[in-house]
Amino acid sequence: MDARQLKIAAAQAALEHVEDGMRLGIGTGSTADEFVRLLAEKVADGFRVQGVPTSERTARLCVELGVPLFSLDDLPELDLTIDGADEVDGSLGLIKGGGGALLREKIVAAASARMIVIADETKLVETLGRFPLPIEVAPFGMTATRIAVERLAERLGLSGAIELRPERDGPFLTDGGHFILDASFGRIPDAEALANGLVAIPGVVEHGLFLNMASAAIIASQSGARTLLAKD
Numbered sequence: 633m634d635a636r637q638l639k640i641a642a643a644q645a646a647l648e649h650v651e652d653g654m655r656l657g658i659g660t661g662s663t664a665d666e667f668v669r670l671l672a673e674k675v676a677d678g679f680r681v682q683g684v685p686t687s688e689r690t691a692r693l694c695v696e697l698g699v700p701l702f703s704l705d706d707l708p709e710l711d712l713t714i715d716g717a718d719e720v721d722g723s724l725g726l727i728k729g730g731g732g733a734l735l736r737e738k739i740v741a742a743a744s745a746r747m748i749v750i751a752d753e754t755k756l757v758e759t760l761g762r763f764p765l766p767i768e769v770a771p772f773g774m775t776a777t778r779i780a781v782e783r784l785a786e787r788l789g790l791s792g793a794i795e796l797r798p799e800r801d802g803p804f805l806t807d808g809g810h811f812i813l814d815a816s817f818g819r820i821p822d823a824e825a826l827a828n829g830l831v832a833i834p835g836v837v838e839h840g841l842f843l844n845m846a847s848a849a850i851i852a853s854q855s856g857a858r859t860l861l862a863k864d
């Protein structure tokens with residue numbers, strides 16, 4: 633299986649958890665896109681689902697393929713969210729936000745009774761941090777916010793570049809009109825301490841550490857898709 637087939641395998645396995653009539657959070661990224669394509673085929677066959685997208689990108693794909701969409705204000709309590717991840721550790725701690733949708737992804741996941749992560753095995757890590765941690769920040773005072781993040785990192789014994797995510801003509805802008813700082817810490821031994829410290833910095837809107845949020849992760853490899861469950 634090539635990289636795309638692995639994503640499809642994870643998405644296919646996740647689809648088995650989606651029941652007729654569910655209120656469904658729909659994630660963002662290339663793996664989530666495969667899930668949307670498979671879901672759209674079922675919808676075309678008469679399967680009913682009420683989707684809440686986690687980004688404008690996902691919304692566009694859903695509209696194009698005929699997946700019915702609602703806003704989170706229409707459906708503030710969801711049955712299930714299916715989303716990808718940039719990293720998954722053994723406790724189902726995640727790094728997300730490689731696609732820049734972390735704020736809406738986290739809000740939607742938090743409004744869901746369950747979150748299932750879909751990924752290929754390259755995303756599995758022992759300790760989070762190999763993937764640069766996306767930190768969504770307000771454009772106002774971004775330099776002061778970056779300095780505050782650097783000081784927090786120092787206090788926690790973390791080091792590495794913290795860079796403003798670029799796009800073609802300037803900084804990358806999220807769906808909410810914010811910037812993203814990508815923090816290359818390499819290894820984050822105490823993700824909880826970092827998460828708590830980041831939310832206490834006023835200019836930080838959200839960060840890509842999703843801790844104790846996923847109930848399961850479906851990991852696709854050459855030998856098939858296996859499911860890791862969160863420990864209670």
Ligand SMILES: O=C(CO)[C@H](O)[C@H](O)COP(=O)(O)O
Nearest residue numbers: 661662663716729730731733
């Ligand atoms: O968090 C995300 C977007 O904000 C994505 O879920 C994450 O980047 C994984 O994307 P992909 O499936 O393309 O590897």
